[in-house]
Amino acid sequence: MLARREHSRAELTRKLSADGTREDIQTMLDQLEQTGLLSDARFAEAYVSSRAARAGNAKLRHSLRARGVAEAVIAAALPADSDSELERACEVWRRKFGAAPVDRVDYARQARFLQQRGFAADTIRRVLKEMAE
Numbered sequence: 001m002l003a004r005r006e007h008s009r010a011e012l013t014r015k016l017s018a019d020g021t022r023e024d025i026q027t028m029l030d031q032l033e034q035t036g037l038l039s040d041a042r043f044a045e046a047y048v049s050s051r052a053a054r055a056g057n058a059k060l061r062h063s064l065r066a067r068g069v070a071e072a073v074i075a076a077a078l079p080a081d082s083d084s085e086l087e088r089a090c091e092v093w094r095r096k097f098g099a100a101p102v103d104r105v106d107y108a109r110q111a112r113f114l115q116q117r118g119f120a121a122d123t124i125r126r127v128l129k130e131m132a133e
Contacts, residue, residue, distance in 0.1 A: 001015065002032070002037055002038065005046070006039075006042055006043040006046045006047070007038070007043060008040050008043045008044075008064075008067045008068050008069050009029055009033070009038060009040055009068065010067060010068020010069075011067055011068065012025075012029060012032075012038065013025055013026075013029065013068075016028075040068075040069050040070065040073050041073050041076065041077070043067075043069065044064055044069050044073050044074060044076070044077035045077050047060070047063070047064060047067075047077070048060055048064075048077045048078060048079075051063075052079065052088060053088060053091065053092075054092060054117065055117050055118045056085055056088070056089065056114075056117055056118035056119030056120065056123070057078050057079070057085055057118065057119075057120070058118040058119070058120065059117060059118020060078060060118060061074055061078060061118075062118070064077070082120075082123065085119065085120065085123050086123050086126060086127065088119075089114055089117075089119045089123050089124065089127045090127050090130070090131075092114065092117055092119075093110065093113075093114060093127050093128075093131065096110075096113060097110055097113075100128075100131045100132045101128060101131075101132065107128060110128060111124050111125075111128060114127065114128075
């Protein structure tokens, strides 16, 4: 499984649960971590780099939590600066819409789209305000 893509420890535990006892699986995962073949930090970095162009920090954080990654590892993997998220949100908006909202209904639709992608409310306001100008 690790030859195809990176996995978190929790993902591998879940996938291997039918193949052995909990103790055997934990022992094997400990050995994989010691040899460097399994790393939650490496998984989080790969996950963020593959999805950051399409999603905001909130969605990435939620997805990593759902995959069993620790908060400290998530914080280290996510881009820290808000300018990065603003640039990503602008790019996502450009690809989807490309034209400023014409009325409140259109504004709400575009804002909902960006919100579903996991961008922060202040980032969404900035994107839509910049595009309207």
